[in-house]
Amino acid sequence: MNSPWVVLGVTLAIQAITAAAALTGPVLAPDIAGSIGMRAALVGVQVGIIYGAAAISSLLSGGLVRRFGAVRLSQIALILVAAGLGVSLAGTAPAIAAGAGLIGFGYGVVTPASSHLLAQSTPRHRMGLVFSLKQTGVPIGGVLAGLALPPLALVFGWRSAVGLTIAACIGMALLAQIVRNGLDGDRNPGKGMRMLQALKDIFADPALRRLAFVSFVFAAMQLILTGYLVTFLTEARGLSLAVAGTIMAISQAAGVGGRLGWGWCADRFLGTRPLLAIIAALSAICSALFAIEAGNGAVFLIVITAAVFGAAAIGWNGVFLAEVARIAPKESVGAATGAALFMTYAGVVAGPPAFAVIVSHAGFAVAFTAAAVIMAAMSLFLFFGGTGRERQISETPS
Numbered sequence: 001m002n003s004p005w006v007v008l009g010v011t012l013a014i015q016a017i018t019a020a021a022a023l024t025g026p027v028l029a030p031d032i033a034g035s036i037g038m039r040a041a042l043v044g045v046q047v048g049i050i051y052g053a054a055a056i057s058s059l060l061s062g063g064l065v066r067r068f069g070a071v072r073l074s075q076i077a078l079i080l081v082a083a084g085l086g087v088s089l090a091g092t093a094p095a096i097a098a099g100a101g102l103i104g105f106g107y108g109v110v111t112p113a114s115s116h117l118l119a120q121s122t123p124r125h126r127m128g129l130v131f132s133l134k135q136t137g138v139p140i141g142g143v144l145a146g147l148a149l150p151p152l153a154l155v156f157g158w159r160s161a162v163g164l165t166i167a168a169c170i171g172m173a174l175l176a177q178i179v180r181n182g183l184d185g186d187r188n189p190g191k192g193m194r195m196l197q198a199l200k201d202i203f204a205d206p207a208l209r210r211l212a213f214v215s216f217v218f219a220a221m222q223l224i225l226t227g228y229l230v231t232f233l234t235e236a237r238g239l240s241l242a243v244a245g246t247i248m249a250i251s252q253a254a255g256v257g258g259r260l261g262w263g264w265c266a267d268r269f270l271g272t273r274p275l276l277a278i279i280a281a282l283s284a285i286c287s288a289l290f291a292i293e294a295g296n297g298a299v300f301l302i303v304i305t306a307a308v309f310g311a312a313a314i315g316w317n318g319v320f321l322a323e324v325a326r327i328a329p330k331e332s333v334g335a336a337t338g339a340a341l342f343m344t345y346a347g348v349v350a351g352p353p354a355f356a357v358i359v360s361h362a363g364f365a366v367a368f369t370a371a372a373v374i375m376a377a378m379s380l381f382l383f384f385g386g387t388g389r390e391r392q393i394s395e396t397p398s
Contacts, residue, residue, distance in 0.1 A: 014078065027245060031157075129266075146252060258312060291367075
């Protein structure tokens, strides 16, 4: 049961389900906010709570993978996410905040667990594509959330849409048991968590430290897009929730293509750093276009911009995770990934709430302009800064 295709299929499915669950709040924000008397733009606070909790659990993930096994840890994550969604059904601000914390604790260990499994079964010179394939689970989950949840909420209410997501999480946890014995054979219940050591190891390695810093900025941009796209389209453009959800699904679908394309390019043509520089430049351009289109512009231009934005801002993760797996010692991939993701999730915690503050005081146009400036600066840093180590590692087959 340790076939590379089995590993990829299991990790992809778990990633898609948990991603859809984490996006349930942002997708349903207009309906949920209306029912509890809050502004939909405050969804950034919920996103911040989710990824703040994820940052903490990601640091624990290395030891938890060794102790329980990667599949068992993924099952626990799915149950935690389902529990968080269940708590949020109470429909009060404190319940939604508490539920976001549970969702985050579960979500934070999913990627390190899957990276541990993939690193054991994937040749180094194919890691860019394989890790990107697995990471398509995030935009696939976004497509599912964008297409399925708004219509369900409109017909049956937002609680029914959340209930369906809970059932999907529990069902996936049960299905994962089929492959657990074959894939968790390397677990060691006596191992400790080494929470701080993994973070020290990341900052001690210049290449991993640089990747972690870049992921901080990229993750903030990604979650600004996924967390605010529906609210931007409904509040700033006056589109219906169903149309906004469809555009979000298009953006997420483009993210699937972006992850596959970027992963293939990283393995075949470009190193990690120049490829990420191109992605940052595209994100800057699209964010600037959103700023221009905040008050006017044809809907089809919004759709095209959202698609390109999705391919760029959502498409970078697989390349990043594959590079972490290449650089880190094979037996420590889970711990290294969790520590690197601590910085990634820190970017998510900082980005959406900061964006929410700007939107509340100055509007979406100013907020997207600020995001464009930051991504343009990151593109210049990646083009002209750092060393060539990432490319050297990327091009070394084994």
